[in-house]
Amino acid sequence: MAEARGMWCVPCLASLEILQELCRTEELTCAALGIGRGELTEYEVEYLCGFKKEKGTAYYLVKWKGWPESTNTWEPRRHLHCLGLIKQFQEDQRAFHVQVKAARKVKLNHCRARDQGMAFTEYVVRKSMHRLALKCWEEQLNRKKNHQGKILVENEVDFEPPPLDFHYINQYLPSRGINLTREPLVGCECSDCLVEKCCPEEAGAKFAYNAERKLRIAPGKPIFECNSCCRCGPLCPNRVVQKGTLYDLCIFRTSNGRGWGIKTLQKIKKNRFVMEYVGEVITSEEAERRGRFYDSKGITYLFDLDYVEDEYTVDAARYGNISHFVNHSCDPNLQVYNVFIDSLDTRLPRIALFSTRSIKIGEELTFDYQMKGSGDVSITETSETNGPSKKQRRMECKCGSASCRGYMN
Template sequence: MAAAEAEARGAWCVPCLVSLDTLQELCRKEKLTCKSIGITKRNLNNYEVEYLCDYKVVKDMKYYLVKWKGWPDSTNTWEPLQNLKCPLLLQQFSNDRHNYLSQVKKGKAIIPKDNNKALKPAVAEYIVKKAKQRIALQRWQDELNRRKNHKGMIFVENTVDLEGPPSDFYYINEYKPAPGISLVNEATFGCSCTDCYFEKCCPAEAGVLLAYNKNQQIRIPPGTPIYECNSRCRCGPDCPNRIVQKGTQYSLCIFRTSNGCGWGVKTLMKIKKMSFVMEYVGEVITSEEAERRGQLYDNKGITYLFDLDYESDEFTVDAARYGNVSHFVNHSCDPNLQVFNVFIDNLDTRLPRIALFSTRTINAGEELTFDYQMKGSGDVSSDSIDHSPAKKRIRTVCKCGAVTCRGYLN
């Protein structure tokens, strides 16, 4: 199937055996457009600057090597500055050059200075890699926002290194059962309340208190389950007992951390104390399978296994390959997120949904974290509750930097 036809049908994309340059040449030959590889109606027969690759000065005239959008590298051309109408790309080129030289200086490496007539090959190579990374991250950001089913937008940012999108991660919005595991998604009963906040609602049927106050903030202690109204309830979508099921309401940013913790997540909006932020989702597997995978993950120094041990330890959530934004949330010994078990349509106590609520006010730009040992912090902490991830056999050094840091993740 042609790339353009696949895109039009909304088909899944798979790795191709030919290079991007070859795909672009084939599409142009057949007069096909394909947004995913940069060929649009706008540049099918025209030239649009995608990024700038190099710089030189010839007879006092400045030239830039241009990569044309949707055209292979073999068609790159040197263009005089006065012909370029792309101030943003010119600024990015200058910033990338400056950042590279600054990094080299910090590393105390010796590199010949540019003579203002041409860039050194190492500088030009870095600039191209940075431009390609920027494009790849933008495509990944677009894909994440196409797949998410919640209000909050997802942004991606890397100003630290040349790391691009993860190669083996698939965004999902809800649990993905492993083969042989059944997730019952339909409740057998629901409330008939006209005002769920004041009447005996679904929580009362389960023998617990309504989890939220009038401001949609959590008001129960950790360890207490949340029972929200479900698809059988007569109340509408504005019911005050429907919070987690509405999904993330905040715009979040997956960003590259500067402290060696890889990717992290920060909020782009202020989050009030005790507010729902996101769910932790992934592949639901048996605890036996979790033990097997855990040994492999230990060797890689990664931790994505989360035991569903509300009443039993039969199942574990593995967010290593399948997950949502929570996949990128880092650990902290002094976190600003706390875990709660949630039941909505699926009332099987072996399979609670995992919701993360803020423990305090979180300002815009602040990184989101939760304690991988699930002991929390501040007013909602409880050392007697253990919602810990699956057992780990190798001690992993903690890099959270908190004053109360325990030194290890496990």
Template structure:
């Protein structure tokens, strides 16, 4: 007869007991136990293959230790998921999933919804005018005042080419929250999942719902720093094999967004040389052309369960040429090998 070691909720480990299956009325926990055991033996087989291939010793915890650690990980990820959803200010919910390994929540990451200026940098540049439209889709609105085309069609999809800035209605505009020219400022409307990848790329992000092509998905936010500071941090990040610096080079190279410690869901989006997200520069309350907001739009229909990716070399101009890359001091560092697996993979992230 099989017995299961039971940890009773709210009681110390000294009160743990061994129970036969007929005493257990917790189908969900039994299913988790079965899944964790299956995962354990799958990883043991995988690690044995790696050991034979690499001639290295791979240490795996015992099954009992693995089950306990997996349970603790599950609780930690649930707490992290709850915290992320408390902090978000957008409609779309955030989920967290790890069915790959025992990695828990990152210990040095803080969720934010908008840019966090570094000491000495001011993001205050309040707009002094706004539109008085009764219908911003048909009238001369904020984009026209800025000398560009309106960014969205009637289905709220992007209709301008990469490199064209987006000017949305702002707090001085007389239009309401349902204005068709208020898309990015509302935040992501989709439920997204931060998940552990199985290809060695760490955490990634996948959509839990279908996303139509040319739709706004999320902003890239983080700490706004000077390009000089970005160069210093970039060298440190290279040594750790991480990439989180995004140059704000719409008209100049003065500032960079660093999402390493402060960021939103976009912090976990992986690179691809054949991405399904495209970068656009956005101006809403702050019209300083040195400090655009960075919005990511879908380049095609993205199905539920599909990983979201963007090209780390991509600029707000849509340019990923080697010349544009060399102009950025944050990119003049050692090259990082790319693992995207795309047919068109360039081999390196920078």
């Protein structure tokens, strides 16, 4: 269901299968439902939900894409050319048996083989539907993001679905009454911004990057990048944050109760820009009101923009980008910096996350919600659902680092 700005959305009451069947009946295509021209005229395996052997022949129960479950059919292995789905089915089968064995050890499962077969069918169908929902969300996120890096979604821990009331945005979204002026009044005329007197020096700051766009200033120092009025081109070394995330990242479900997290799918070198923290810009008074509500729910995503004045706050609870899912750590690999590009309003800096050390492929990305040593920015984390907060009750930290403080705020 489409959402008007400022309004809440509600989930559709019709199931995915019903909507797909309606599309097929009416001969309509819908990318969001996975119904293209091919699905209207051809049969495609959506997932496998059963297995049996008859007279030495292996059969799989097939759920056909765009067709209701009532049309599922048993097909011999030789008819199927979906090796990936067969492998996935076998992995689910092994995972299910591991769960059954674990349950037996604590005497929680005494069901017969027939009951286990029914339980496995239910498990594999639920798992397949869950993967389809995550895949649909992944495609949606990649359609909405405007940066180079791809976004993947992974959950091999539980059946937690995509968040229903989270909307991906690429830049600050001002709440009513807040004006975010993005048009600069003046720009540099440098032919080589790295050696000439450029935007940072005009603002009384140090040039933040070297020739390879690697950060070279200490935490707490502001970053002033060249803006849309500057004569330097897109290859200028002083254009980094504005180019967006360059790395492929994965939203994944953590296994220790910290909710969703972010891991990198590419190696990230030290002092490199990774992502920007964006959300809805609200007043500090509104942040106090929302903070009380978030406290009652044990969640919050409030980030104070207190570089000079504590007038505005970024709330990434409903509107945000991939940084919405970054977890806290007492030994983080990301550091927050205040950035100014088109707007020089010191009340409204952009928030950029840079790597503090070399980060390996598959490593989770984290930052310290208390932001020690990062200047005037002050934030803390509160909950499983990953978010910095204003004033919160003390919450236990689960980062697992050797230097863990025990609490996140």
